[in-house]
Amino acid sequence: MRITAIRATPVAVPYRTDEVWAFGRRRGLVSVLVEVDTDEGLTGLGEAAAHPSAGTVLGALSSLEPLVVGADPLRIEQLIQRIDVVGTWHHMGASSPAVAAVETACWDLLGKSCGLPVHAFFGGRFRDEVEFFHYVAADGPDAVKEEGRRAAGAGAGTCYLKIGADELATDVERVAALRDGAGPDMAIRVDANEALSPGAALRAVRALEPYGLELVEQPVSGRNLSEMAYVRSRIDTPLLANEASWTRSDQLAVLQHGAADAVSADQQMDGGLLNLKRSAGICEAAGVPVVKHSLGELGVALAAATHVIAATPNFRFANQAYGALLTDDIVEGRFGGPLEHYTRGRLPVPEGPGLGVRLDPDKVDRYAGLYRTAAHDFTFHDPGALRRAPALPKR
Structure with missing residues (x-):
């Protein structure tokens, strides 16, 4: 079998509510769907997050x-x-x-050629379903409280909330509202996206800990591992590395510095599924759990990661997906996509050959058209944030 062509299709899928973080917002996500054709008539599917832009991905492909x-x-x-x-x-x-998209498409081709699901090549299923957190992207405390209720009603076990507001009181108010809405049993994970200095991070985490935090994700710069280790040594909540740990080399450095209690890994940021499995192995050897990160993905990339997570014991926390935000997806059936496709915050492991998902041609056409006409509406280039001339850290 030989590869004959790579075909790429950028798509834009709206959110039901804006995704808000410390430095802006976006109203949906852009991904680049990748199809790898072969001389034997099989086509493998992959997906690339539009990071830092769809144009960059298309140029790389x-x-x-x-x-x-x-x-x-x-x-x-x-x-x-x-x-x-x-x-x-x-x-x-x-x-x-x-x-990563090309590598994923090759795993899909391997599975299709053998009639086996991708997880069979990564050790077989360790678990039958994979847990994902509920992304709470609401702005004000009332909306956050209501979203916490929605998460609890859907049976989610973990809520994820961005922090790093201009004022600490805003973060405290939102986390308190989430705890009130989600109830006492919900795990709450907060993510500052490097927005805080070490002193501000210590003040923030200590102010938020009374509300029961599961993990605090990347409160300070991921480029200064000594700083991360300093913060980790002075808080009670486990610290999750993210921007510090996008590649296996980064993860090894994080572990060597004792800079995190858990490590976030992403197949999109380190070249594919095999490296995602390797990341989990590196962390397992250090006695540190790994969490799957997402730059924003649809059903193809989500299915690919689900195969690896299902076959790997060290994914012990809820992983990142966008079901709480997405209005739709580009694959057939009920895998991925909106929240109603999840059961108690979980997705079943696909069992068909390869990735076990197929593109929905009508939806691909629809959202490819939306990308062509409104791609600028789906970026993080929030005009208000640009006017404020943001810088890291915020405080």
């Missing part, structure tokens, strides 16, 4: 073609080494989502 077309897609290690070493892509950075 175009540059990848000479390294990929003509290759055997079932020799995945060899193909990725060709990209990394011959193509000198081993310092990937912003090009990583494109590489």
